[in-house]
Amino acid sequence: MSTSEVKPTKEAPRKLVQTNPDYDPNIVVETQNLSKIYRDFWGRQKVRALKALDLEVRKGEIFGLLGPNGSGKSTTIKLLLGLLFPTSGRALVFGKDATEVTKNERIGYLPEESYLYRYLTAEETLDFYGRLFNMPTKVRQERAKELIDRVGLTWAKRRQLREYSKGMVRRIGLAQALINDPELVLLDEPTSGLDPMGTREMKDLIIDLKRQGKTVIMCSHLLADVQDVCDRIAILYQGELKELGRVDSLLKVSEETQVRFTGVPQSAYDEIRTVIEKHGGSVKSLENPKTTLEELFLNIVRESQERPGHRSAGARGKD
Amino acid sequence: MVVEQFLNFGEWLPSAIFTFFLLTCALVVLGTFFGYLVAAFRHGPVEGFYVVAQTIGGAVPDVLGTSPRRIYAIAKLAAIEAIRRKVVIVTFILFGLALLLGGWFLNAGSDHPDRIYLNFVLWGTQLLALLTALLMTSFSLPDDIKNKTIYTVVTKPVRATEIVLGRIVGFAAVGTVLLAVMGLLSYLFVWRGLSHTHRVVGETQTLASLSDIDPTLRLNRYGQRVSDSAIKSGETTFDSGHRHMLELIEDIREKDSPPLDARNVVSKTELPDGRIRYERLIVEPFGGHSHSATIIGSGGPNAEIQIERAEGYFRARVPIYASSLQFYDAAGELKSEGINIGKEFAHRGYIDGGTSMNRNSLSKAEFVYENIGPQRFLDQDLLVLELDLGVFRTTKGEIEKRVLGSLQFESVPDNPEIDPIFRSERIVFETDEYNVQILPLKRKRPGEKLRPDGSVLEQREFDFFEDLAKNGKVKLILRCEDQNQYLGVARENIYFRATDSLYWWNFIKGYLGIWSQMLVMISLGVALSTFLSAPVTMIGIMVMLVLGFNTKFIKGLVSKDNVGGGPIESFYRIITQKNMEVELEPGLATMVLEQTDYFLVSMLGSLTNIAPNFSQLNFSDFLLYGYSVDVHRLAAALAVVAAFCIGLTVFGYFCFKTREIAK
Incomplete structure (x- = not known):
């Protein structure tokens, strides 16, 4: 997969291919030159939300979409x-055009805010979504029970969602996204509205999904969360792809080296490399230090603001 | 009420399907063209073509992949939404309040209290049901899209067909339950409001309370005219806004022939000629109903009178209308229509009773009835003919008598050159132009049998079913028997009354009419809400409602050659102060005016075809006037509803499929 190659932003004509004859089952999501322009009623261009996005998401990875507000993350998810x-361009999911409804059989989606029917109870909610997957009654009931248990809402399963707190709605939203045991899970801001415990559980669950062989695409503002769980990330800014790569590579600072040691007094800090062994201490690790994702993200945004239209140089060649 | 003849459903269906097919083709062509214009504007002319082809082609797998379970899921959701959003509960409360308070204001003592009660409940039910349908459907899908709850639905393998159809089914289910409960409550309300009984005015509830009649004036002690066979008369108490007259009548019957009603027989005596003389107590009808009287104990002044509950309100009359009506003028010549007496002509044609110059007028109206058989009449020995005649007087005539008419039956032979003709004697009767007249006729009728050449074969008593209407067809000839007077009839004005249909079943059929209207509204609302916002959907439905309830009027506007031209020409005439008759100067301007009007009127005509004809689905008048809704008419209404549901589902599918949900 090309990770850092970004094709030119020129719009290509829309192709009307429903399925990809060269479908590689290892590529779950593929976008080619994907662009989106929002227009007003008269067809005049309002916003260019996404510019020629090329992405590939491979089976079994956790892929993070990052970007400030209005960068095109949600547009990408909605297009998918x-x-x-x-x-213009196209989005393929499981080799099928993203507008094809049958692809949804294998997808689970947790929207940014849990857009659920407030007048339904948790049980009714899961029963409803289960029916949409044409699941037989018994399977549906078992699955609903299991998921309600898993998100810890058994005690409130017969209450209407209007009585739920934001975190509880988020949990039931997650449960509905998993009702069909999907192969691809799209999570829009999965930890928003969750308390620290809930956030931790959500992150564990995402990692657990990966362990089960599922593919996860998530977009989030909470960089620490993305850093914790994502294998690869794409950073979008004003509809353009600014960065794409493995999280650990992107966060590696190759010009510097980090030494981790222990048992050395504070006074010896100035002569670290030459003196460690002289003082009889032991070197624990010797490697390149990592910045935080937050720092990387802010650098890219700052650079993009200063030099609009250019790909960030901050982490190129670190794949 | 004039019940217009409705074709047999089997005869109606092919032409209806043809119209549906033509309309569908026109809409498909228009829709595709419009869709292409939009697609070409967005994607360019070539790409636009592919987009349209892809959208239409994509409908096939969508339809094939439609799952009943998903439709059920969405239907259930729609139903829960309607219930939990309290639309239905508020409707119930409003209806309950209307029933509770309405009873205070309805006048049970009027001429036809049944019509007032039924009109109230039917109108209320119709209004509330349609309003509920409007509110349920206009807000559902637009709110889902606005609140983005639709995101979690369309990201599941749900077809647009299921989203549209599921909603229609869900709301229809809620509406059906709502209507069923409202119908039941209405039935109980009307029954309770009209059910009443009376007591006899007098010191005792016995025959002693009846008083004698002045034999010369035929007036009772209250100054009311009594019937010819009355011996004694009395009055009931004033209950439910009215009172009835009681009459002890003399009823002489053939030997071994039972009385009409055994319960109200006061005495029975055998006459010297072998016939039997019954004395029976009857309650005179009032305001469309009557009561049975029961005599308890042996006849004599101490026999107790018990007046039963009101009966006759809940009727579902089954009229057998003539299949054809022909008019003949004074010279006996067949005419295409009756005599024109002026304003009323549009409905009834008139026949004359001769003038002093031409005493022997041959003017007559001939009705031909088909499918007449004994199985259609409950009492096969007594046929009931109902007449709703118009009378036009050129002189006031005899002040105490009404205008006379006569009826005569004649067989309609299958082969007039060979078969004999049976003709009954004329039955002369007094007409009553203010009421529907009920003429009971005996099955055995005196008359003559004629050869095909017109010579008399024999004269005797003939059987109505065996001789006159042997092949199911019978001719009825109406004549006016008073000189200088005219009788007016239309085809629906004289009909045989077959066995009444079951009232509760007729009541259900009446509500099925409202149900049909509601279903069309629901389909329309769901289809419009796939691409319009809630307020615009409401306006759209209301426009369709106005068009639908006034289809007849609009079709009249379109079909008639309107004097003074269409809207543009009329406006031009107003501002230039030209009256409607003045010819406009020929020229380009006039041509433009006329062509613009022609275009507008044609557009209006097309719109009436698309808008549902709600009057076709409205059976309230049948219930109000006590007529049975014929099954053919009901079947046609249901077929129309099915056609609208299918058409609107397809329309809604394409609208929803081609819109961007997240925009």
Whole structure:
């Protein structure tokens, strides 16, 4: 997979291919030159939300979409789900056009805010979504029970969602996303509204999904969360892809080296490399230090603001 | 009420399917063209073509992949939504309040209290049911899209067909339950409101309370005219806004022939000629109903009178209308229509009773009835003919008598050159132009049998079913028997009354009419809400409602050659102060005016075809006037509803499929 190659942003004509004859089952999501322009009623261009996005998400990875507000993350997710139609380019999910409804059989989606029917109870909610997957009654009931247990809402399963707290709604939202045991899970801001415990559980669950062989695409503002769970990330800014790569590579600072040691007094800090052994201490690790994702993210945004239209140089060649 | 003849459903269906097919084709062509214009504007002319082809082609797998379970899921959701959003509960409360308070204001003592009660409940039910349908459907899908709850639905393998159809089914289910409960409550309300009984005015509830009649004036002690066979008369108490007259009548019957009603027989005596003389107590009808009287104990002044509950309100009359009506003028010549007496002509044609110059007028109206058989009449020995005649007087005539008419039956032979003709004697009767007249006729009728050449074969008593209407067809000839007077009839004005249909079943059929209207509204609301916001959907439905309830009027506007031209020409005439009759100067301007009007009127005509004809689905008048809703008419209404549901589902599918949900 090309990780850092970004194709030119020129719009290509929309191709009307439903399925990809060269479908590689290891590539779950593929976007080619995907662009989206929002227009007003008269067809005049309002916003260019996404510019020629090329992405590939491989089976079994946790892929993070990062970017400030209005960067095109949600647009990308909506295009992948068929909630929006691309202006040009195409989005393929499991080798099928994103607007094709049958692809949804294998997808689970947790929206940014849990857009659920407030007048339904937790049980009714899961029963409803289970029916949409044409699941037989018995399977549906078992699955609903299991998921309600898993998100810890058994005690409130007969209450209408309007009585739920934000965190509880988020949990039931996650449960509905997993009702069909999906192969691909799209999570829009999965930890928003969750308390620290809930956030931890959500992150554990995402890692658990990966362990089960599922593919996860998530977008989040909470960089620490992304850093904790994602294998690869893409950073978008004003509709353009600014960075794409493995989290550990992106966060590696190759010009510097980090030494981790222990048992050395504070006064010996100035002569670290030459003196450690002289003082009889032991070197624990010797490697390149890592910045935080937050720092990387802010650097890219700052650089993009200073030099609009350019790909960030901050982490190129670190794949 | 004039019940217009409705074709047999089997005859109606092919032409209806043809119209549906033509309309569908026109809409498909228009829709595709419009869709292509939009797609071409967005994607360019070539790409636009592919987009349209892809959208239409994609409908096939979507339809094939439609799952009943998903439809059920969405239907259930729609139903829960309607219930938990309290739309239905508020409707119930409003309806309950209307029933509770309405009873205070309805006048049970009027001429036809049943019509007032039924009109109230039917109108209330219709209004509330349609309003509920409007509110349920206009807000559901637009709110789902606005609140983004639709995101979690369309990201599941749900087809657009299921989203549209599921909603229609869900709301229809809620509406059906709502209507069923409202119908039941209405039935109980009407039954309770009209059910009443009376007591006899007098010191005792016995025959002693009846008083004698002045034999010369035929007036009772209250100054009311009594019937010819009355011996004694009395009155009931004033209950439910009215009172009835009681009459002890003399009823002489053939030997071994039972009385009409055994319960109200006061005495029975055998006459010297072998016939039997019954004395029976009857309660005179009032305001469309009557009561049975029961005599308890042996006849004599101490026999107790018990007046039963009101009966006759809940009727579902089954009229057998003539299949054809022909008018003949004074010279006996067949005419395409009756005599025109002026304003009323549009409905009834008139026949004359001769003038002093031409005493022997041959003017007559001939009705031909088909499918007449004994199985259609409950009492096969007594046929009931109902007449709703118009009378036009050129002189006031005899002040105490009404205008006379006569009826005569004649067989309609299958082969007029060979088969004999049976003709009954004329039955002369007094007309009553203010009421529907009920003429009971005996099955055995005196008359003559004629050869095909018209010579008399024999004269005797003939059987109505065996001789006159042997092949199921019978001719009825109406004549006016008073000189200088005219009788007016339309085809629906004289009909045989077959066995009444079951009232509760007719009541259900009446509500099925409202149900049909509601279903069309629901389908329309769901289809419009796939691409319009809630307020615009509401406006759209209301426009369709106005069009639908006034289809007849609009079709009239379109079909008639309107004097003074269409809207543009009329406006031009107003501002230039030209009256409607003045010819406009020929020229380009006039041509533009006329062509614009022609275009507008044609557009209006097309709109009436698309808008549902709600009057076709409205059976309230049948219930109000006590007529049975014929099954053919009901079947046609249901077929129309099915056609609208299918058409609107397809329309809604394409609208939803081609819109961007997340925009």
